[in-house]
Amino acid sequence: MSETRLLIDFVMSVARISLPLTLAALAGFWSEKSGTFQVGLEGFLLLGALCGATFANLFHSLAPAFAATIIVGAIAGLLFFVFSGLLELDAILVGLVFNLLIAGVAPYVTKLLFGSTASTPFLPPQLHWTVFPYIWLAFIFFGGVFVFNKTGFGVLVRFAGEKPAAIESAGYSVTHVRLACLALCGAIAGTGGFFLSTYLASSYSPMMSAGRGFIALAALIFARWRWTQTFFVAVLFGFFEALEIYLQGLSSPLPVQFFQALPYVATLVILLLNRKPAFKW
Amino acid sequence: MWRVGLWVCSFTTVVLFAVVLVAVPANVVPAQPPIVRVGLILDRGGKNDNSFNSAAYKGAMKAKRELGVYVKYIEATDIMSFESMQRALAKKHFDLIIGIGFSQVDGMTRVAKEFPHTHFAIVDGKVDLPNVKSIMFExxxxxxxxxxxxxxxxxxxxxxxxxxxxxxxxxxxxxxxxxxxxxxxxxxxxxxxxxxxxxxxxxxxxxxxxxxxxxxxxxxxxxxxxxxxxxxxxxxxxxxxxxxxxxxxxxxxxxxxxxxxxxxxxRVDTAVYSAIREQKEGKFRGGEEWWGLKNGGIDYARDQYNKKFLxxxxxxxxxxxxxxxxxxxxxxxxxxxxxxx
Amino acid sequence: MKRAFYRYGIAAITGIGAISVLCLFAHESPWHVVQILLNTSLGEPEDLSVTLFYATHLMFCATGLAVAFQAGLFPIGAEGQLSFACLTTTMVAIMLPPTYFSLVIVLVTGLLASTVLGLIVAYFKCKKGAHEVITSMMLNFIVAAFANYMVSHHFQSHSSQDPETAIIHSRFWLFPSIFHAEGSPANVTFFLAVLACVAAWYFLEKTRPGFEIRAVGKSKSVAQNSGISVERIYVLALGISALLAGFGAWNQILGYAHKYQIGFSADYGFLAIAVALVARNNPLAIIPSSLFFAILLKGATGLDIETDFITRDFVKIIQAVLILMFLVLQKQRDKSRAEAEARRT
The missing domain is CATH 3.40.50.2300 (Response regulator)
Incomplete structure (x- = not known):
């Protein structure tokens, strides 16, 4: 087993694991930056996974399924907005309820369309992207850098989160900004979920998001809500998970749980390394 | 915005209401004399885990089709719900209550004692009572x-x-x-x-x-x-x-x-089926029931899909x-x- | 006045309409669904017992969270704190001989264990500037791994194939059941939980540290300028929060299961977040809020059993809509009150 081969495999592993995490975290960025605390990433991911597998099966092709997923994700974001923006309910509660709702609705969709309340039929290996997911991720990442830093919309988003009053006095509507951001969040997180069921697996299975939405939120917060840092922190989390998987496979006398706890302990260690001079905010 | 939000919700609800009224047929309750009533309590994985819960479900559905029994299946939500489910089914005078998974042992131990005339079965667990069949696999x-x-x-x-x-x-x-x-x-x-x-x-x-x-x-x-x-x-x-x-x-x-x-x-499906059949034929036996290589309860699959390997x-x-x-x-x-x- | 009434009406009717849509879809009348929900969670003693047991867990965790939320923090570590408290309590109960002295140790260990976790979060927050969401989330996972390790490698019960510890000595079964049914989960700690909520309310509203916590929650800078040490308040809030979650061990281990089972928690720590938020972080309101969620939890099983169409998944939708409906009504009440205020001034 050559060293370079090992390294390449490991890097690919990190890339694969980080994919849904980065997309979800970057999606959450828009929501949080514009003022809506986002714990519903889990639900958006699951919805995206469901859409991905479902549409891919219906259209027998990935591209239209991808487009459809984006649309459904955006609509889900709008729905989220109805409760958090229009009805002004607490965003955290809306997120939690949203996760619950998606988890409950998904089996009915699969039952209606495929006769089973569990997974969708398996996608044949031809229906499998290998490079596009990363191209998309790059697009979202660099697109975000551009939009957030160089466009008026980016400015509006920043203000919507920090000084909503300023937007109103400038003649824009905070509501519209938050609406757009939530739609964006839903769409991007939806694509993260899309890859979960079509690239990282070959079908949708219930609850397959497995907590990734919350890890993505942690990445966002860890990076202090900065775009580029969020991306790298999400990749870092992916790195730790890949490392855990790799190390566990090497025969060792250490108990399994030691490795399983590794990513989380590592995160704490990194936080420890932060030398904060004083109690600063 | 609040008013807009309320109106959006109201409107959607009314629309959905209309849709449902029109599209969903009324529930016709089949008035059949219940024959043997079997309750199947699945573990948290749910009936479509493509694994042992779904095997149990398949076995029960086969029994429903071929033996004409009434099967009610429920999926557990958390570890506390097993006992409630077992008791609820027992109270409804189900004839046979089958629990899947070792987590159900605690609950079944109590419920089976409370309802000595109801028959129980548990898969992957052992409950030492005369009215419980403990189905275990090697x-x-x-x-x-x-x-x-x-x-x-x-x-x-x-x-x-x-x-x-x-x-x-x-x-x-x-x-x-x-x-x-x-x-x-x-x-x-x-x-x-x-x-x-x-x-x-x-x-x-x-x-x-x-x-x-x-x-x-x-x-x-x-x-x-x-x-x-x-x-x-x-x-x-x-x-x-x-x-x-x-x-x-x-x-x-x-x-x-x-x-x-x-x-x-x-072969959880076979075990479940056979337990139901026993109940239907009035031959239910409590106690331990071991399924392994000897009686085909455990085996390696041989079918048209893996012919080339075997x-x-x-x-x-x-x-x-x-x-x-x-x-x-x-x-x-x-x-x-x-x-x- | 009339306008408010009219809007309450819209909100209520919409909520009921939404539930009705769901119920019709499930071939059930909404009234029947509500009936089942209430009946299967409060009807029989065994059912009520489970509901109260859930509520006990929710009350302890949610009250703790409420204290931290009122300080402006958002720690989500209740689940891990609860598990760690339960694990350590069990470990100690297994390892110690059943003496009076051991009783004290067993009682205190869980509380200490969970508090330590809370203090760790506080340390990271104050000294390292790390957000409590992350540190508490990581600790949750670390505790889960540790518990798995301890049970599977050291404390696995020899008489059971479940991933659980042996049953602790009956001397440690400190909290008797409330109901006479055997195996009834609800125990005396339910009343302790109610007491804890009241005590937390009193602490927050009527004591100086409580006041300081709330002040920091409302405005860090103003509080700091008034001489309150925000750092100290954070330590206090996170410590109390974790301590309260730790009491769940009294309920789970000493009051009911008498052993540590992997997967014992129906996500109490996470549900408690919703419980606390729905109660607007008011510990007194947490008492009915916990009951509400406990009924939803317990009733879910009942709905599955009593109806043909409603399954475990469908119940999630019903729960989601019910919570939303409640939130909308709550919001409407806020708005009405604000308008009434505005009209008076």
């Missing part, structure tokens, strides 16, 4: 067989095992498997990994796929997976990297033909091992017994 025997098969099929002399969580049941699979691997070839290495530390481990095919890819990269070419619904991830990995996998609980060979050497079949000499070899285990010539290490020391 998974380690089957794991031994597939272990030997894995070692025999492996060209790299490295095989893998992926478990869901580090719990006794899965350790049982693992130890039996490793013993079988070493029976065939003492030099074959076994790489083991566990998916996670919470219940999500049984529903994480993407992570299972990642672990499998890593194990394949570390040299394994056959991986046995015992992780509920996460198993499909391993099959994906097998297909993608042109290696092999072994499924568990139900016959999973059909999922990716050509890549799945066999499945360790745990040529005659291989089948002969496996059948000989089977006979030796049944006769007691080979003792397969049983993790449950190891722990009890």
């Amino acid at each position: 998974e380690q025997e089957g794991s031994y067989l597939v272990g030997a098969l894995a070692a025999r099929s492996s060209k790299t002399h490295v095989v893998g095992f992926i478990g869901g969580m580090d719990i006794p049941l899965i350790r049982r699979f693992e130890k039996g498997y490793i013993a079988g691997v070493h029976k065939y070839s003492k030099n074959t290495r076994v790489l083991t990994e566990y998916i996670g530390i919470t219940g999500e481990a049984w529903n994480n095919p993407s992570k299972a796929k990642e672990i499998a890819l890593t194990l394949y990269n570390e040299g394994a070419d056959v991986i046995f997976v015992a992780a509920g619904a996460s198993g499909t991830g391993v099959f994906d990995a097998a297909e993608e990297s042109d290696h092999y996998a072994i499924g568990v609980d139900s016959d999973q060979d059909w999922m990716k033909p050509g890549y799945i050497i066999t499945s360790l079949v745990k 040529d005659t000499p291989t089948v002969d070899y496996l059948e000989q091992l089977k006979r030796d285990i049944i006769s007691g010539k080979i003792i397969v290490p049983d993790y449950y017994k190891m722990k009890a020391k």
Whole structure:
């Protein structure tokens, strides 16, 4: 087993694991930056996974399924907005309820369309992207850098989160900004979920998001809500998970749980390394 | 905005209301004299985990079709709900209540005592009461067989095992498997990994796929997976990297033909069916009921999907091992017994 | 006045309409669904017992969270703190001989264990500037791994194949059941939980440290300028929060299961977040809020059993809509009150 081969495999592993995490975290960025605390990433991911597998099966092709997923994700974001923006309910509660709702609705969709309340039929290996997911991720990442830093919309988003009053006095509507951001969040997180069921697996299975939405939120917060840092922190989390998987496979006398706890302990260690001079905010 | 929000919700609700009124037919309750009423309480994995819960469900549905019994199935939400479900069904005078999974032992011990005239059955657990049939499987025997098969099929002399969580049941699979691997070839290495530390481990095919890819990269070419619904991830990995996998609980060979050497079949469906039939024919027997290689409760799958892996000499070899285990010539290490020391 | 009434009406009717849509879809009348929900969670003693047991867990965790939320923090570590408290309590109960002295140790260990976790979060927050969401989330996972390890490698019960510890000595079964049914989960700690809520309310509203916590929650800078040490308040809030979650061990281990089972928690720590938020972080309101969620939890099983169409998944939708409906009504009440205020001034 050559060293370079090992390294390449490991890097690919990190890339694969980080994919849904980065997309979800970057999606959450828009929501949080514009003022809506986002714990519903889990639900958006699951919805995206469901859409991905479902549409891919219906259209027998990935591209239209991808487009459809984006649309459904955006609509889900709008729905989220109805409760958090229009009805002004607490965003955290809306997120939690949203996760619950998606988890409950998904089996009915699969039952209606495929006769089973569990997974969708398996996608044949031809229906499998290998490079596009990363191209998309790059697009979202660099697109975000551009939009957030160089466009008026980016400015509006920043203000919507920090000084909503300023937007109103400038003649824009905070509501519209938050609406757009939530739609964006839903769409991007939806694509993260899309890859979960079509690239990282070959079908949708219930609850397959497995907590990734919350890890993505942690990445966002860890990076202090900065775009580029969020991306790298999400990749870092992916790195730790890949490392855990790799190390566990090497025969060792250490108990399994030691490795399983590794990513989380590592995160704490990194936080420890932060030398904060004083109690600063 | 608040008003807009309210109006949006009201309008949507009215529309949905109309849709539902129009599109959904009224529930026609079939007025049939209930024959035998069977309650099936599934473990948290749900009836479509493609693994032992779905096997139980299949067996019950088969009984419903062929024996004409009434089957009510429910899926548990959390560990506290088992007892409530068992009691509720018992109170409704169900004739036979079947619980799937070891988590139901505590509840059933109490409920079965409370309702001595109701019959109970539990899969993968033991309840020592006259009205409870404890259905247990000798998974380690089957794991031994597939272990030997894995070692025999492996060209790299490295095989893998992926478990869901580090719990006794899965350790049982693992130890039996490793013993079988070493029976065939003492030099074959076994790489083991566990998916996670919470219940999500049984529903994480993407992570299972990642672990499998890593194990394949570390040299394994056959991986046995015992992780509920996460198993499909391993099959994906097998297909993608042109290696092999072994499924568990139900016959999973059909999922990716050509890549799945066999499945360790745990005939939960047969056990459930037979328990229901016993009840229907009035021949219900409480006590322990062991299903293993001897009575076909545990076996390795042989069907049209894995024909190419199971040529005659291989089948002969496996059948000989089977006979030796049944006769007691080979003792397969049983993790449950190891722990009890 | 009339306008408010009219809007309450819209909100209520919409909520009921939404539930009705769901119920019709499930071939059930909404009234029947509500009936089942209430009946199967409060009807029989065994059912009520489970509901109260859930509520006990929710009350302890949610009250703790409420204290931290009122300080402006958002720790989500209740689940891990609860598990760690339960694990350590069990470990100690297994390892110690059943003496009076051991009783004290057993009682205190869980509380200490969970508090330590809370203090770790506080340390990271104050000294390292790390957000409590992350540190508490990581600790949750680390505790889960540790518990798995401890049970599977050291404390696995020899008489059971479940991933659980042996049963602790009956001397340690400190909290008797409330109901006489055997195996009834609800125990005396339910009343302790109610007491804890009241005590937390009193602490927050009527004591100086409580006041300081709330002040920091409302405005860090103003509080700091008034001489309150925000750092100290954070330590206090996170410590109390974790301590309260730790009492769940009294309920779970000493009051009911008498052993540590992997997967014992129906996500109490996470549900408690919703419980606390729905109660607007008011510990007194947490008492009915916990009951509400406990009924939803327990009733879910009942709905599955009593109806043909409603399954475990469908119940999630019903729960989601019910919670939303409640939130909308709550919001409407806020708006009405604000308008009434505005009209008076």
